[in-house]
Amino acid sequence: MPSGELRWMPDWSVLPQDLLVLISKYFTTFVDFIRFRSVCSSWRSAASPRRVPPSLPLLAFPPVDPDDSNPTCYFLSVSEAKLLKQCLPNSCRDKRFIGSANGWFVLRGKDPFTSDASLLNPLTGTEIHLPPLCPHHFGRTGVEFVLKIVVSSPVSAGQISAVAILGCSMQLALTRPGADEWTLFGSSPNYQDALFFGGRFLVVDRFKRVFACDVDESSGPRLVEVMRYVSPIPFLWRERCYLVDSVGELMMVIRLFDATNAVKTTGFEVFKVDPNHRNQWIEVSSLGDRSLFVGLNRSISIRAREHPGCIENCIYFADDDFSHSGWFSGHKFDIGVFNLGNSSIDLFPDYHSKEECYFSRPSLWFSPSLV
Numbered sequence: 563m564p565s566g567e568l569r570w571m572p573d574w575s576v577l578p579q580d581l582l583v584l585i586s587k588y589f590t591t592f593v594d595f596i597r598f599r600s601v602c603s604s605w606r607s608a609a610s611p612r613r614v615p616p617s618l619p620l621l622a623f624p625p626v627d628p629d630d631s632n633p634t635c636y637f638l639s640v641s642e643a644k645l646l647k648q649c650l651p652n653s654c655r656d657k658r659f660i661g662s663a664n665g666w667f668v669l670r671g672k673d674p675f676t677s678d679a680s681l682l683n684p685l686t687g688t689e690i691h692l693p694p695l696c697p698h699h700f701g702r703t704g705v706e707f708v709l710k711i712v713v714s715s716p717v718s719a720g721q722i723s724a725v726a727i728l729g730c731s732m733q734l735a736l737t738r739p740g741a742d743e744w745t746l747f748g749s750s751p752n753y754q755d756a757l758f759f760g761g762r763f764l765v766v767d768r769f770k771r772v773f774a775c776d777v778d779e780s781s782g783p784r785l786v787e788v789m790r791y792v793s794p795i796p797f798l799w800r801e802r803c804y805l806v807d808s809v810g811e812l813m814m815v816i817r818l819f820d821a822t823n824a825v826k827t828t829g830f831e832v833f834k835v836d837p838n839h840r841n842q843w844i845e846v847s848s849l850g851d852r853s854l855f856v857g858l859n860r861s862i863s864i865r866a867r868e869h870p871g872c873i874e875n876c877i878y879f880a881d882d883d884f885s886h887s888g889w890f891s892g893h894k895f896d897i898g899v900f901n902l903g904n905s906s907i908d909l910f911p912d913y914h915s916k917e918e919c920y921f922s923r924p925s926l927w928f929s930p931s932l933v
Contacts, residue, residue, distance in 0.1 A: 574601065574602070574605075575601075575602040575603075575604050575605070576604075577604075579604065579607075579608055582604065582605055582608035582609075583608045583609075583610075585598070585608075586598060586608050586609035586610070586613065587613060589609075589615050590615055590870070591615060591617070591639070591642065591870075592614060592615055592616075592617035592620070592639075592930050593637075593639045593642060593644055593646050595609060595614060595615055596646060596648075596685065596930075597646075611686075611931075611932030614930070614931070614932055616868055616869055617869070617929065617930050618639070618640060618641050618864070618869040618870075618871060618872050619855045619859075619862050619864070619878070619927040619928060619929050620637040620638060620639055620640075620646070620927070620928050620929075620930060621637065621638040621640060621880060621897070621910075621925055621926075621927060621928075622635060622636070622637050622638075622659075622662065622667075622925060622926055622927070622928040623635065623636040623637075623638070623925050624658075624659035624667075624925075624926075625650065625654065632649060633649070633650040633651075633652070633654045633655050634647060634648065634649055634650065635647075635648050635650055635684055636648075637928065637930075638910075640871070640878070640910070641869070641870060641871020641872065642871065648684055648685065650682070650684055650687075651682070651687050651689065653680075653682075653689060654669065654682065656671055656672050656673070657669040657670065657671060657672065657680075658670050658671075658672055659858075659924075659926065660708055660709070660710055660711055660858065661710050661711050661712065661713075661858055661859060661860065661926070662858070662859040662860065662926050662927065662928045662929075663712070663713055663715065663717065663859065663860035664715055664716060664717050664860070664929065664931060665683055665685070665717075665928075665929055665930055665931025665932075666681045666682060666683050666690075666713070666717050666931075667681065667682045667683075667684060667928070668680075668681055668711045668712075668713065668724075669681070669682055670695060670708050670711070671694075677694060677695055677696065678691065678692070678694040678695075679691075679692040679693070679694065679695050679708075679711060679724075679726075680692055681713065681717060681722070683931065683932075685930060685931070685932055686932055690717070690722065692711075692722065692724060692737060693737050693741060693742050693743045693744055694743075695708055695726060695728075695735065695744060707728070707729035707730050708726055708727070708728060708729065709727040709728070709729045709753075710726070710727045710755070710756070710858065711724055711725070711726045711727075712724065712725050712726075712727075712755075712756040712757060712758060712763065712860060713758065713860075714758045714763075715758055720739060720740075721739050722737075722739060723736070723737065723738045723739065723758070723763070724736070724737050725756045725763045725765070725775065726744065727753045727754075727755075727756060727765075728746075731746070732749065732750060732751040732753075733746050733747065733748050733749055733750075734746070734747055734748040734753060734756075734765065734775075734783075734785075735747075736763075736775065736777070736783045738777070745782050745783060747775075747782060747783040747784060747785065748765070748773075748785045750767060752767040752768045752769060753765055753766075753767050754766055754767060754768055754802055754803045754804075755802075755803055755804045755805050755861075756805070757805035757806070757807060757812075757860070757861070759805070759807050759812055760812075762774055762775055762776070763775040764788075764805055764812075765785065766803045766804075766805050766814060767803070768801065768802075768803060769790070770790060770791040770793065770803060770814065770816070770843075771787055771789075771790040772787070772788055772789045772790065772805070772814070773785040773786060773787050773788065774786050774788045788841060789835070789840075789841040789842060789843065791814065791833060791842075791843040800818065800819040800820070800821055801816055801817065801818055801819065802816070802817040802819070803815070803816055803817075804816075804817070804856045804861045805861065806854055806856070806861040806862075806863055807861075807863065808834075808852060808854070808863035809852075809863065811834055811835070812834065812835050813832060813833065813834045813835075813846070813854075813863075814832070814833045814834075814843060815830060815831070815832050815833075815854060815856055815861065815877065816830065816831040816832075816833075817830055817856065817879065818830065818831070825881070825883050825896050826896060827879060827896050827898070827900070827907065828907075829900065829905060829907075830877050830879075830900050830902065831845065832845070832846040832849065832854075832877075832902065833845050833846060834846050846902075847902075848875055848902060848903065849874070849875045849876075849877075849902055850874070850875065851865055851866050851867055851874045851875070852864065852865055852866065852874065852875070853866045853872055853873065853874055853875070853876045853877070853878060854876075854877045854878070855877075855878045855879075855880075855927040856877060856878070856879050856880070856927075857879060857880030857881070857882040857924075857925070857926050857927050858880065858882040858924055858925075858926040859880070859926040859927040859928065862927060862929060873899060873901070875901065875902050875903050876899050876900060876901050876902065877899070877900040877902065878898075878899050878927065879896070879897065879898060879899075879900065880897055880924070880925045880926050880927055881895050881896045881897050881924055881925055882924050882925075882926065883896065883924060895909075895910075895925075896909075897909065897910045897925060898910050
């Protein structure tokens with residue numbers, strides 16, 4: 563080519579729309595589908611959100627620096643070992659990520675005195691605001707550390723109920739559709755997880771007791787114990803409990819930690835409701851063809867055979883410990899896969915580079931959705 567002559571570049575945005583629509587139907591992975599939609603507006607319109615291919619939950623790493631002028635979230639496709647970079651709205655600059663459910667992140671402002679709460683779909687940029695979680699609304703002064711916020715399902719603006727597990731006041735908080743504030747209830751430092759199941763919120767504590775949140779219009783919410791697991795061995799502090807909705811079946815997953823290292827997972831135990839005694843648990847020795855994903859997110863249950871690269875009868879776990887800052891502080895990240903069949907654990911490698919550290923904050927599992 564003669565010096566100074568411009569190289570002709572095709573304009574991919576003018577490809578026929580019917581051809582783009584046809585191509586978009588052949589994607590088998592969510593990562594490739596998103597990359598296709600990211601090319602330009604015409605490609606994005608051709609790839610309908612309602613044709614999103616089934617996706618193995620992605621491991622999400624929230625922005626390293628919440629003050630960054632261009633907040634970015636990284637998603638790891640575990641089955642393909644690919645990182646997907648997604649820019650977030652500027653409204654995320656001052657937010658902490660404290661949960662996820664049904665394609666939405668649960669966010670809370672970093673200011674513990676006057677922070678707001680919201681839901682964000684990182685792929686569409688849609689944000690739904692929840693009432694602010696401010697200590698003075700609860701008649702308290704000082705800060706309020708929120709461990710987790712769990713929302714009702716499905717997520718729809720104006721129709722959301724949510725329960726927050728509060729660390730400093732050691733209580734729960736409930737908000738309902740149309741409410742402009744949260745209502746405190748319960749009083750215990752032991753709450754570990756919550757789940758919207760069967761039309762109501764369930765809460766589990768470290769003693770493996772499960773409570774239902776009953777709401778009385780006149781007296782407000784209250785907790786009613788509905789079941790507990792009596793362990794044959796004494797209670798261990800090195801445990802964490804999760805509640806899981808597995809195809810309409812309530813399960814409890816217990817995460818076991820090293821006795822000398824509170825951030826090192828050593829195993830899992832799984833229980834389901836006894837069909838003959840609805841207020842009792844029975845241990846599960848196999849998940850069959852299903853796999854579970856636990857962490858700061860709403861726990862997820864999927865059929866492995868429907869998701870290429872997913873290993874059945876396994877528990878995928880994320881590092882949901884806020885007490886350490888990960889790679890920068892010298893801690894080994896506690897993210898991996900536990901095989902319930904042979905009790906083996908495969909840890910994920912540290913995905914970081916010289917420029918960025920994706921593991922600097924608690925990670926969480928995310929089920930992508932564009933609707």
